[in-house]
Amino acid sequence: xxxQVTAQHRFSFLQIAIALQTLxxxxxxxxxxxLLTSSYGETLHSAGARVMYGAAMLYVLAAVLAWKPGGGxxxxxLYAVGFLVLASVQVVLGIAHVPSVHLPLGVLMFGLSLxxxxxxx
Numbered sequence: 592x593x594x595q596v597t598a599q600h601r602f603s604f605l606q607i608a609i610a611l612q613t614l615x616x617x618x619x620x621x622x623x624x625x626l627l628t629s630s631y632g633e634t635l636h637s638a639g640a641r642v643m644y645g646a647a648m649l650y651v652l653a654a655v656l657a658w659k660p661g662g663g664x665x666x667x668x669l670y671a672v673g674f675l676v677l678a679s680v681q682v683v684l685g686i687a688h689v690p691s692v693h694l695p696l697g698v699l700m701f702g703l704s705l706x707x708x709x710x711x712x
Contacts, residue, residue: 605667606711608646608653612674613704615643619697640682647671647678670707674700 602610622639625632654671658664677700684693 603653603657603711605650605653605657606708608650609704609708609711612643612646612650613701613708615639615646616697616701616704619643620701623694623697636685640685644678644682647675651675674703674707677703 619636619639622632622636626636651668651671654667658668677696681693681696681700684696
């Protein structure tokens with residue numbers, strides 16, 4: 592008798608939050624390009640900043656919820672809060688029009704978010 596094995600992979604709320612954060616940062620890079628080439632780029636980049644910041648807050652919430660029930664390590668919370676601090680700095684730098692720091696910090700944030708996503712898999 593042959594048995595069929597199906598692989599089920601469920602994504603946790605924390606993984607989904609990190610993936611959403613990573614996606615919003617990538618979309619910010621796209622809207623930054625539009626900012627340079629179109630009249631509506633500034634509006635998209637500004638709206639995207641709010642969405643990205645919300646995704647960073649969602650990451651903190653997901654990290655707390657993932658830690659609390661299982662009583663595991665609070666390290667993911669520290670990562671999430673650190674990322675929220677970086678997102679706050681990023682927003683301030685964007686409002687202040689400091690592209691010499693704003694752009695490299697955005698690249699760093701994207702890389703860190705990718706690393707967090709890869710680590711959670």
